[in-house]
Amino acid sequence: METQNISIKISKYTSLEELSKEERLLIEAAREIAGKAYAPYSRFQVGAALLLENGEVVSGSNQENAAYPSGLCAERVALFWAGTHYPDTPIKAMAIAALKNGEPVARIAAPCGACRQVISESTHRNNTPFSLLLVGKNEVLKVANANDLLPLSFGPQDL
Numbered sequence: 604m605e606t607q608n609i610s611i612k613i614s615k616y617t618s619l620e621e622l623s624k625e626e627r628l629l630i631e632a633a634r635e636i637a638g639k640a641y642a643p644y645s646r647f648q649v650g651a652a653l654l655l656e657n658g659e660v661v662s663g664s665n666q667e668n669a670a671y672p673s674g675l676c677a678e679r680v681a682l683f684w685a686g687t688h689y690p691d692t693p694i695k696a697m698a699i700a701a702l703k704n705g706e707p708v709a710r711i712a713a714p715c716g717a718c719r720q721v722i723s724e725s726t727h728r729n730n731t732p733f734s735l736l737l738v739g740k741n742e743v744l745k746v747a748n749a750n751d752l753l754p755l756s757f758g759p760q761d762l
């Protein structure tokens with residue numbers, strides 16, 4: 604028997620000034636779009652913003668439905684929109700922010716397992732790993748390669 608440790612490097616920022624201007628704008632875009640989420644059932648609004656290599660920022664918010672499982676998370680709304688309209692454009696960075704009852708979440712906004720699976724595939728799609736910014740009220744966690752959030756992932760290599 605052999606034991607392996609898998610570790611991921613996460614950088615914690617307590618001041619936005621420590622981040623680049625591009626990253627600050629992306630965080631702002633994620634926060635802004637979170638406020639437009641359609642989340643009347645959970646009152647948990649999530650925003651995801653993607654910086655594309657062509658400089659464009661595309662974003663998405665969670666879209667809930669009275670038939671609960673029919674809704675979709677913000678991350679997948681944003682990634683599928685980008686994949687539809689910019690299939691060949693690599694993603695440089697992604698930011699995720701959330702509001703609970705209209706207030707920024709104290710803890711960071713962490714993507715659910717299904718979104719991590721889609722994020723992971725997106726990092727392989729154009730062969731460009733991208734960074735992930737998880738935005739909290741007073742802190743931002745940065746993962747240099749978003750794929751790191753899903754160790755031992757199932758991906759195209761498994762088919």
Ligand code: THU
Pocket residue numbers: 642645647648649664665666667674675676677678713714715718
């Ligand atoms: N949600 C997201 O948009 N992203 C996640 O990664 C976690 C959860 C949404 C789904 C649902 O509309 C609400 O947050 C509460 O779960």
